[in-house]
Amino acid sequence: xxxxxxxxxxxxxxxxxxxxxxxxxxxxxxxxxxxxxxxxxxxxxxxxxxxxxxxxxxxxxxxxxxxxxxxxxxxxxxxxxxxxxxxxxxxxxxxxxxxxxxxxxxxxxxxxxxxxxxxxxxxxxxxxxxxxxxxxxxxxxxxxxxxxxxxxxxxxxxxxxxxxxxxxxxxxxxxxxxxxxxxxxxxxxxxxxxxxxxxxxxxxxxxxxxxxxxxxxxxxxxxxxxxxxxxxxxxxxxxxxxxxxxxxxxxxxxxxxxxxxxxxxxxxxxxxxxxxxxxxxxxxxxxxxxxxxxxxxxxxxxxxxxxxxxxxxxxxxxxxxxxxxxxxxxxxxxxxxxxxxxxxxxxxxxxxxxxxxxxxxxxxxxxxxxxxxxxxxxxxxxxxxxxxxxxxxxxxxxxxxxxxxxxxxxxxxxx
Amino acid sequence: xxxxxxxxxxxxxxxxxxxxxxxxxxxxxxxxxxxxxxxxxxxxxxxxxxxxxxxxxxxxxxxxxxxxxxxxxxxxxxxxxxxxxxxxxxxxxxxxxxxxxxxxxxxxxxxxxxxxxxxxxxxxxxxxxxxxxxxxxxxxxxxxxxxxxxxxxxxxxxxxxxxxxxxxxxxxxxxxxxxxxxxxxxxxxxxxxxxxxxxxxxxxxxxxxxxxxxxxxxxxxxxxxxxxxxxxxxxxxxxxxxxxxxxxxxxxxxxxxxxxxxxxxxxxxxxxxxxxxxxxxxxxxxxxxxxxx
Amino acid sequence: xxxxxxxxxxxxxxxxxxxxxxxxxxxxxxxxxxxxxxxxxxxxxxxxxxxxxxxxxxxxxxxxxxxxxxxxxxxxxxxxxxxxxxxxxxxxxxxxxxxxxxxxxxxxxxxxxxxxxxxxxxxxxxxxxxxxxxxxxxxxxxxxxxxxxxxxxxxxxxxxxxxxxxxxxxxxxxxxxxxxxxxxxxxxxxxxxxxxxxxxxxxxxxxxxxxxxxxxxxxxxxxxxxxxxxxxxxxxxxxxxxxxxxxxxxxxxxxxxxxxxxxxxxxxxxxxxxxxx
Numbered sequence: 012x013x014x015x016x017x018x019x020x021x022x023x024x025x026x027x028x029x030x031x032x033x034x035x036x037x038x039x040x041x042x043x044x045x046x047x048x049x050x051x052x053x054x055x056x057x058x059x060x061x062x063x064x065x066x067x068x069x070x071x072x073x074x075x076x077x078x079x080x081x082x083x084x085x086x087x088x089x090x091x092x093x094x095x096x097x098x099x100x101x102x103x104x105x106x107x108x109x110x111x112x113x114x115x116x117x118x119x120x121x122x123x124x125x126x127x128x129x130x131x132x133x134x135x136x137x138x139x140x141x142x143x144x145x146x147x148x149x150x151x152x153x154x155x156x157x158x159x160x161x162x163x164x165x166x167x168x169x170x171x172x173x174x175x176x177x178x179x180x181x182x183x184x185x186x187x188x189x190x191x192x193x194x195x196x197x198x199x200x201x202x203x204x205x206x207x208x209x210x211x212x213x214x215x216x217x218x219x220x221x222x223x224x225x226x227x228x229x230x231x232x233x234x235x236x237x238x239x240x241x242x243x244x245x246x247x248x249x250x251x252x253x254x255x256x257x258x259x260x261x262x263x264x265x266x267x268x269x270x271x272x273x274x275x276x277x278x279x280x281x282x283x284x285x286x287x288x289x290x291x292x293x294x295x296x297x298x299x300x301x302x303x304x305x306x307x308x309x310x311x312x313x314x315x316x317x318x319x320x321x322x323x324x325x326x327x328x329x330x331x332x333x334x335x336x337x338x339x340x341x342x343x344x345x346x347x348x349x350x351x352x353x354x355x356x357x358x359x360x361x362x363x364x365x366x367x368x369x370x371x372x373x374x375x376x377x378x379x380x381x382x383x384x385x386x387x388x389x390x391x392x393x394x395x396x397x398x399x400x401x402x403x404x405x406x407x408x409x410x411x412x413x414x415x416x417x418x419x420x421x422x423x424x425x426x
Numbered sequence: 427x428x429x430x431x432x433x434x435x436x437x438x439x440x441x442x443x444x445x446x447x448x449x450x451x452x453x454x455x456x457x458x459x460x461x462x463x464x465x466x467x468x469x470x471x472x473x474x475x476x477x478x479x480x481x482x483x484x485x486x487x488x489x490x491x492x493x494x495x496x497x498x499x500x501x502x503x504x505x506x507x508x509x510x511x512x513x514x515x516x517x518x519x520x521x522x523x524x525x526x527x528x529x530x531x532x533x534x535x536x537x538x539x540x541x542x543x544x545x546x547x548x549x550x551x552x553x554x555x556x557x558x559x560x561x562x563x564x565x566x567x568x569x570x571x572x573x574x575x576x577x578x579x580x581x582x583x584x585x586x587x588x589x590x591x592x593x594x595x596x597x598x599x600x601x602x603x604x605x606x607x608x609x610x611x612x613x614x615x616x617x618x619x620x621x622x623x624x625x626x627x628x629x630x631x632x633x634x635x636x637x638x639x640x641x642x643x644x645x646x647x648x649x650x651x652x653x654x655x656x657x658x659x660x661x662x663x664x665x666x667x668x669x670x671x672x673x674x675x676x677x678x679x680x681x682x683x684x685x686x687x688x689x690x691x692x693x694x695x696x697x698x699x700x701x702x703x704x705x706x707x708x709x710x711x712x713x714x715x716x717x718x719x
Numbered sequence: 720x721x722x723x724x725x726x727x728x729x730x731x732x733x734x735x736x737x738x739x740x741x742x743x744x745x746x747x748x749x750x751x752x753x754x755x756x757x758x759x760x761x762x763x764x765x766x767x768x769x770x771x772x773x774x775x776x777x778x779x780x781x782x783x784x785x786x787x788x789x790x791x792x793x794x795x796x797x798x799x800x801x802x803x804x805x806x807x808x809x810x811x812x813x814x815x816x817x818x819x820x821x822x823x824x825x826x827x828x829x830x831x832x833x834x835x836x837x838x839x840x841x842x843x844x845x846x847x848x849x850x851x852x853x854x855x856x857x858x859x860x861x862x863x864x865x866x867x868x869x870x871x872x873x874x875x876x877x878x879x880x881x882x883x884x885x886x887x888x889x890x891x892x893x894x895x896x897x898x899x900x901x902x903x904x905x906x907x908x909x910x911x912x913x914x915x916x917x918x919x920x921x922x923x924x925x926x927x928x929x930x931x932x933x934x935x936x937x938x939x940x941x942x943x944x945x946x947x948x949x950x951x952x953x954x955x956x957x958x959x960x961x962x963x964x965x966x967x968x969x970x971x972x973x974x975x976x977x978x979x980x981x982x983x984x985x986x987x988x989x990x991x992x993x994x995x996x
Binding site for chain 3: 431437438453510518521526528532533535540543547555601602643651654678693694697
Binding site: 078086 | 751752755756757778783842843846847850855856934935938939940947950951952953958959
């Protein structure tokens with residue numbers, strides 16, 4: 012009798028164990044990024060929430076490493092990838108940063124099947140689809156968002172007092188800058204500690220000087236780096252640097268934005284994460300416009316995710332990628348992150364005023380890849396350009412800069 | 427007298443093995459890598475390209491500036507720590523009161539990591555606020571500087587932050603050294619009619635030599651590895667025109683940003699060669715003199 | 720007059736050392752809206768310890784791990800790493816100081832050379848070796864790394880110190896029949912107090928505050944030391960300076976406690992170790 016009760020007992024316990032193991036089902040997923048605080052982290056967590064809802068029992072490891080523009084994260088990621096210990100998926104800029112670092116070198120799996128299944132060739136704009144492809148024409152990553160780099164942010168009150176309007180061309184920029192200077196306001200706020208903000212500014216000047224086609228040609232070899240278009244951009248930049256806050260080398264981009272918020276500076280040219288910063292600080296009277304000379308051009312960058320070849324949890328990762336590219340995923344992530352959907356069918360009512368404006372522009376502007384944020388040039392080329400910028404911003408020697416930039420392009424073209 | 431040679435060697439063996447692998451093994455790997463063409467995440471085929479990476483390094487302004495900066499930094503940092511350390515120790519030694527308090531104050535900076543020190547000093551050395559504001563307010567406006575944003579001053583600003591962090595260590599060393607000097611020597615000197623300055627230079631300084639030499643080794647190895655501090659203050663590009671850049675930072679960017687592994691290895695090799703050229707003669711010299719050991 | 724000058728000098732020194740601490744403390748007590756470069760010196764208008772709470776507990780809403788979650792990782796890292804590197808350094812220093820043999824001085828210099836390796840250049844081979852040993856991604860692996868790279872300096876400290884032990888003492892013990900380890904236990908260890916204090920303080924500071932190895936070798940957030948969590952507090956694009964500075968102060972507390980308790984012995988230890996009459 013007692014033995015039978017024991018038998019029952021063991022049976023019950025065993026079945027409970029088996030049942031709970033089945034319910035755990037779940038699986039694991041490790042996502043690697045440098046989104047550690049603010050809206051970006053909130054957006055990421057929202058995606059995790061949805062993923063866990065879609066796949067009950069899913070355990071997500073949020074592997075993040077902070078450090079401006081991902082420099083620490085890149086060191087950790089590369090060490091891991093080279094050591095054969097990839098995360099399931101990692102944040103990487105769409106465009107050449109992805110393809111030349113990871114695809115050409117054979118670390119990523121193509122995603123053509125996923126794109127077909129999800130019908131993304133119909134929902135992502137052509138300009139974006141091109142940037143997601145490797146040199147073999149296959150897709151290698153899924154964009155979670157689109158950020159715009161060539162935006163001019165200006166303090167409305169300061170502009171009003173100085174009697175100025177947001178400048179549409181580079182020439183107008185100098186007129187406006189003079190007016191602001193006369194009114195006792197620093198015309199242009201720049202925070203280039205780490206230099207990338209200067210490269211960022213320069214790319215908008217390049218676009219203004221060369222136009223969308225000419226700018227695109229810089230990266231395909233069609234446009235000559237030693238030509239007059241680039242020289243014109245460099246000269247314009249030298250002039251612009253004369254209107255910049257003296258402590259620009261000490262400030263980061265958000266500390267430069269503080270100058271605009273406080274009305275100490277009139278404008279800053281920076282990507283649309285400024286909007287997220289302003290919203291977080293409760294700022295109301297900062298307006299936006301395309302950067303001077305950049306009307307009709309959308310200088311795009313995107314955080315995207317791919318599938319490393321040795322990803323430990325392939326099925327879960329594919330689910331993650333599907334989520335990233337889905338309407339639900341993008342609508343959940345982007346309003347929190349402060350960026351717009353890469354998809355063209357997102358509900359604009361979910362987004363704030365600036366983002367709605369950006370979404371409108373996204374539908375009609377010419378799309379060009381951002382230099383400073385990994386879309387246009389591979390990492391070693393960007394490093395060469397950044398190094399040239401470091402000397403240029405201090406020495407203001409346009410001829411030397413052009414030589415260095417040409418050499419960087421030549422080095423990048425070598426194989 | 428020292429009989430079994432086996433025992434001492436056996437005791438040293440674990441350290442010898444570990445260091446052989448983790449130091450010399452890696453140096454060997456780095457040296458080999460610097461001679462190859464592995465300047466991307468996947469290179470096929472891997473070829474030996476001799477000194478090509480080194481010659482390319484010599485053409486890069488950033489590398490040359492970085493080397494100069496290391497020299498400037500080391501000199502400024504080591505001198506600063508020694509002078510401030512000795513000065514502070516002399517001051518503290520001449521008064522008996524509140525020593526615990528002084529000690530807490532000058533040792534506190536050591537407790538912070540270089541990254542934290544960098545973040546704070548980056549704020550302090552912002553040209554339009556921070557220290558410059560204070561100096562203005564104190565009527566010392568002429569001492570204002572662009573600090574690390576001034577390409578002419580650059581790395582010296584980083585050295586100031588580093589001195590802040592580690593001069594407490596030298597101060598503690600000098601304090602200990604001062605206390606070790608027997609009082610009788612000073613008594614004898616004053617009996618002989620020696621003035622304060624003579625006493626200082628003839629008695630105190632020579633007896634503090636071992637302390638100085640010891641400190642130089644410790645400070646020296648810190649200054650050659652300085653990296654976190656530079657990034658935290660001047661950013662990954664080493665400030666305007668690389669004026670605060672150091673080879674360790676350049677190597678980090680070259681390897682992990684630009685994926686140029688062989689080139690980064692070449693930077694390491696150059697650094698290690700320079701270190702050996704300086705350190706080994708220094709060690710040999712102080713060994714032979716028997717001072718500091 | 721002279722007394723006045725001395726105090727003036729000390730006050731100037733104190734100001735130099737305390738100014739940055741002032742900025743750290745003041746900023747960590749401010750709300751984010753008040754934090755700016757311009758307001759660096761001003762006292763907080765609204766005093767708040769929210770930054771400290773955020774720094775310690777993290778914010779689940781943004782997935783930021785707080786320092787509190789990684790605190791014990793650092794403890795599990797620092798205690799064994801400091802203990803082992805000090806112990807091994809002590810043994811090494813003892814052998815190299817009192818049991819010299821032909822080539823032992825060269826060995827010492829070769830050992831010392833390890834101090835000068837820039838950590839960035841060994842990251843990749845280090846990960847490979849640790850993977851072969853099955854220690855990659857673990858705290859024991861990180862402990863091993865810190866022990867190895869701490870050996871040169873601890874050996875240096877102890878060798879200097881033990882060199883001052885009179886040869887006669889060692890020889891007397893040998894005549895009594897003590898072997899190499901016996902002498903170590905009976906004579907050397909009891910004398911090692913001051914040097915141990917210096918070594919422990921130096922190593923604890925280095926290991927507790929180290930970031931690069933911590934973020935590369937232990938690659939899962941649950942295993943990483945506190946320095947990685949501190950770095951992540953800062954955020955990448957939008958930096959919450961008040962939380963970061965609050966976090967920096969919290970992360971520095973253990974080291975400060977170590978200094979407060981052992982500081983006096985630090986100076987004594989240096990006294991005994993670095994000067995020979």
